[in-house]
Amino acid sequence: MNTLPEHSCDVLIIGSGAAGLSLALRLADQHQVIVLSKGPVTEGSTFYAQGGIAAVFDETDSIDSHVEDTLIAGAGICDRHAVEFVASNARSCVQWLIDQGVLFDTHVQPNGEESYHLTREGGHSHRRILHAADATGREVQSTLVSKAQNHPNIRVLERSNAVDLIVSDKIGLPGTRRVVGAWVWNRNKETVETCHAKAVVLATGGASKVYQYTTNPDISSGDGIAMAWRAG
Incomplete structure (x- = not known):
């Protein structure tokens, strides 16, 4: 057999x-x-995901704002508890990716300090998109x-x-x-x-x-x- x-x-x-x-x-x-x-x-x-990952890194931004933006964009379909969980944990998850070696784009601010280059995408009221050029998924997956x-x-x-x-x-x-x-x-x-x-x-x-x-x-x-x- x-x-x-x-x-x-x-x-x-x-x-x-x-x-x-x-x-x-x-x-x-x-x-x-x-x-x-x-x-x-x-x-x-x-691997094929492009744009980036949303997380609150800007001092003028807030988790509450991220949550509200998501709920508005979700047009009533979102589970609020799930949205709050994801938005609250996004920064620590991104930091874990950074600790693994993921390289997100940075830039030098006018005061000479280097920080992550945050972009703003549809539905977001603040710049909160971390990215690796326009191939963020490839960087994360690799x-x-x-x-x-x-x-x-x-x-x-x-x-x-x-x-x-x-x-x-x-x-x-x-x-x-x-x-x-x-x-x-x-x-x-x-x-x-x-x-x-x-x-x-x-x-x-x-x-x-x-x-x-x-x-x-x-x-x-x-x-x-x-x-x-x-x-x-």
């Missing part, structure tokens, strides 16, 4: 964009982590990829599609119903593999490819949303 090739880890992260790689780097000092990348690790939506690939506790499996989550009751495991891994299509070897994990994180991004026109790459097809729905 043929058996499927197996991988095992403490944490399986499905998705290799900024979210997945950031989490991997935060966990890897204490846990063995596997990151699944549907294609080459540089081919996610993060930096995180390099850090992850050089961390001894992180394995990045490229061209590896998560087909479905492995749920305990579907394979006869006793106890509380839980996700214990994923079945993975290895596109390099054209084989199905199993990946067992104590915890599984979905960081697969959105589903923009369900629309006829999108600037996102082909891999943005909502796989994680579908797997979560099937798992219940």
Whole structure:
């Protein structure tokens, strides 16, 4: 009887964009982590993101202003608690990226001090966009990829599609119903593999490819949303 090739880890992260790689780097000092990348690790939506990242760095700006700008731009669709959480934590998250080696553009002020070059984009009442020229996503992704690939506790499996989550009751495991891994299509070897994990994180991004026109790459097809729905 043929058996499927197996991988095992403490944490399986499905998705290799900024979210997945950031989490991997935060966990890897204490846990063995596997990151699944549907294609080459540089081919996610993060890599192609241009503009920049919004965070309050200007002394004349405020988190309250950032929150209100976001709620107005959201036209009533936003969850206020989520907006407040993101705006309040944006600066510390950007600082973490800087600590990893991400280089945002700077400029010299009239007083001779160097500071981050903040731009203002649609919907914002202040300059609060940090950027790396017009290729911010590429800078962020390239930096995180390099850090992850050089961390001894992180394995990045490229061209590896998560087909479905492995749920305990579907394979006869006793106890509380839980996700214990994923079945993975290895596109390099054209084989199905199993990946067992104590915890599984979905960081697969959105589903923009369900629309006829999108600037996102082909891999943005909502796989994680579908797997979560099937798992219940």
